Amino acid sequence: MTPVERRDLRVGLLFISPWIMGFGAFMLYPLGASLYYSLCDYSVLSTPVFTGLHNYTTLARDDVFLQALSNTLIYGAMALPVTMVLSLALALLLHAPFPGRGVFRTVFFLPSLVPLVAMAILWKWLLNVDHGLINHFLGWFEIPPVDWLGSVRWSKVSMVLPAAWGIGGAMVIYLASLQDVPVHLYEAAKLDGASYWRQFWHVTLPVISPVIYFNLIMTIIGLLQVFVVPYIMTEGGPSRSTLFYVQYLYDTAFRYLRMGYACAMAWILFVIILGLTLLATWATAKRIYYMAEE
């Protein structure tokens, strides 16, 4: 190593030293500790006692855990297509310039800024069985009131609605990527007589495919960790139908003080997220098109 390189290494490490310290204290240590605790009987009040894979084998037989897991996967499977399609559809509607575009963009984006607690309270009121706006609206079409938050049948659907309302961030990311689609591609497609849908399918979609992939991964990660909105709207009820993974994890750790058990749950969640991310990567790999940098 030349003296200049050595100097650069020293200065470089000095600049990133805050991150190195934070990474060690708030990431590397907790990761290791969490993996170790997951193999222990541990309440935060006592020292951990090593029990091997006991937590993991117990989880496999824990009905509440299995219910929380299946609730979360069902919720994710419902919310993922809705949020993915809605955010892209809104971006496509807003893409071409027209008068008042900024106003519409603001209306669609603002919900994503509302604090989750306020969002949960507001949807609890909108979905109120007797006086909620949504049941009043259904009443115009002679549809009898739906017990959104009080029935097992509708409670999970009720959780998808706030998620769909808050897709503004993904929409703005799509809007930015649509601006980057080179106009000459559309012109070439038009010369070939391609219709709007064919242009969308053969030009727009391939060019923005990396962004779709990015939003897909981020949405999966976010949906699997849903906590605040269902916790405030229903606290997991009725009959645990909206008890989601992270809420059960939180309760296990901080209500029942079973920290080791909670860590085992956290690692299983991590593996599920990793697995789904890899699955999404594999499934989309051949369909993602990376434009050459100009």
Added chain:
Amino acid sequence: MTTRGPRPINSGAVWRGIALVLLSVVFGAPFAWTVSTSLKELSETIRPTPEWIPRTTIYSAVVDGRKIANAEVSWSTPSQIAPLGASLPRGLEVAWVRPRGSSTAFRPVPKSAVQPEGRAIHFRWRNYAEAVSKIPFWLYARNTLWLCALCVIGVTTSSAIVAYGFSRIQWPGRDIVFLIVLATMMIPFPVTMVPLYSLFKQLGLIGTMAPLWLPAFFGNAFFIFLLRQFFRSIPQDLTDAARIDGCRELRIFWSVICPLSTSALTVVAIFQFIETWNDFLGPFIYLMDQKQFTLALGLQFFQSQHGGTDWHQLMAASTLVATPVIVLFFLAQKTFIEGISMTGMKS
């Protein structure tokens, strides 16, 4: 380069207009309903047919043989009542009345003495005052602002310094270490949640705000990424010139790079402010003492206490908590949208 999407034929534009109007009504309605509810009387929030514009029923009442033309009526016993005595009508259903707008005590009258006279538009602004006094709103607002200030200052300075080390200095192994920074973004919070809690417990920091702002001073992976992208776009000549003049790196960072990056630094500051302002899980885990609560936590506490009853005040409180973030958005709309657009660059 100006770009245009595929231009649909004219009927397409019409359909797009219809779709946009319908969707914006759907997305806007929850906001309008919240504000509308927040200005209603409680009895108005549970009317069988809802109204968008808050109204009230005007009542006349006969008290001690005198007619009050515009009375405020409470059907249940209110907190401010006149001294009871012989005036309480016995054996009858009672309503409590006082002249509207007065702050005198309510007087009991038989229900038959109260007559509805009609309906009028009435915004009950007092809901806001009542919501603010039911939770220690200003204390929570001060806590939240203080926490936001610490997090914003901490995360902006530390992330900028670290991003400089990842973009403007060439050192062996840099890009591999940066991949680790990116990888940390994939780790779900629940995985580190429990050990972080026990770490802060050993440090005696549970029940203080420190666990919420301390990590901000060690950089945030996402913001390091954003700032690194921005710093890389600054021409190398500018810093080379400064280096030839004998400037130290820290000086170059401070007097060349930072002034050129105010827009990116603003994006980071705004994002962090909103994240801290809206955060629920962090305060929920670490704060014990009600005097230290943030607004998000206080709002949850308020709703669990009054769950499903005082909708008018809950909506007023929710509006108050959400408003600063929305105002901030309108003040910095352009910076904001550009910042989120930068997010997608990662792919």
